[in-house]
Amino acid sequence: GESVGLHLPTLSVQEGDNSIINCAYSNSASDYFIWYKQESGKGPQFIIDIRSNMDKRQGQRVTVLLNKTVKHLSLQIAATQPGDSAVYFCAEINYGQNFVFGPGTRLSVLP
Amino acid sequence: ETGVTQTPRHLVMGMTNKKSLKCEQHLGHNAMYWYKQSAKKPLELMFVYNFKEQTENNSVPSRFSPECPNSSHLFLHLHTLQPEDSALYLCASSPSGLAAGELFFGEGSRLTVL
Numbered sequence: 001g002e003s004v005g006l007h008l009p010t011l012s013v014q015e016g017d018n019s020i021i022n023c024a025y026s027n028s029a030s031d032y033f034i035w036y037k038q039e040s041g042k043g044p045q046f047i048i049d050i051r052s053n054m055d056k057r058q059g060q061r062v063t064v065l066l067n068k069t070v071k072h073l074s075l076q077i078a079a080t081q082p083g084d085s086a087v088y089f090c091a092e093i094n095y096g097q098n099f100v101f102g103p104g105t106r107l108s109v110l111p
Numbered sequence: 112e113t114g115v116t117q118t119p120r121h122l123v124m125g126m127t128n129k130k131s132l133k134c135e136q137h138l139g140h141n142a143m144y145w146y147k148q149s150a151k152k153p154l155e156l157m158f159v160y161n162f163k164e165q166t167e168n169n170s171v172p173s174r175f176s177p178e179c180p181n182s183s184h185l186f187l188h189l190h191t192l193q194p195e196d197s198a199l200y201l202c203a204s205s206p207s208g209l210a211a212g213e214l215f216f217g218e219g220s221r222l223t224v225l
């Protein structure tokens with residue numbers, strides 16, 4: 001079956017450094033990808049999305065990169081802050097079908 | 112505030128109890144979802160409702176019974192649960208059930224089955 005996975009289950013970074021969270025997907029027909037952030041005791045929150053016809057999309061301090069050749073998605077967080085500590089999920093979507101979520105990467109920001 | 116409200120936030124129940132989880136969305140969306148989130152597992156889709164009609168039942172045991180009286184409200188009725196059903200149950204909504212846009216999640220209901 002199709003699957004979405006994350007390379008690293010945990011990531012620790014120093015405050016102020018950049019963070020990179022990776023995601024591999026297996027369905028080359030996926031149309032749409034989303035990164036979600038889930039803080040402790042809260043539900044997942046949308047961070048940024050990207051369509052399959054794009055390679056890169058930037059938001060406020062976050063950038064998502066899509067490499068369709070190797071079916072790889074990454075989330076880059078610039079100048080990581082303590083408030084960025086959370087679990088990050090990637091989601092893979094085919095139009096008309098359901099979301100497939102990765103297991104999540106826990107990001108810990110060290111002071 | 113995501114516009115999706117879940118109650119209760121925490122629930123402890125015995126294996127013979129009957130309880131319900133409630134979800135309400137204030138976003139004008141037409142699709143609503145129940146997901147189960149267990150430790151170290153990806154989010155598991157349970158049910159999907161699109162325009163009040165159930166369009167997905169992801170092989171969920173019958174001890175979980177969903178109800179969608181209108182596009183704004185979704186319930187998950189629980190009875191005769193097992194300890195392995197302890198998890199965070201997340202409700203989500205989207206403009207439609209065609210996976211054409213993001214899901215908006217509630218804060219979740221943390222369920223503990225004793």
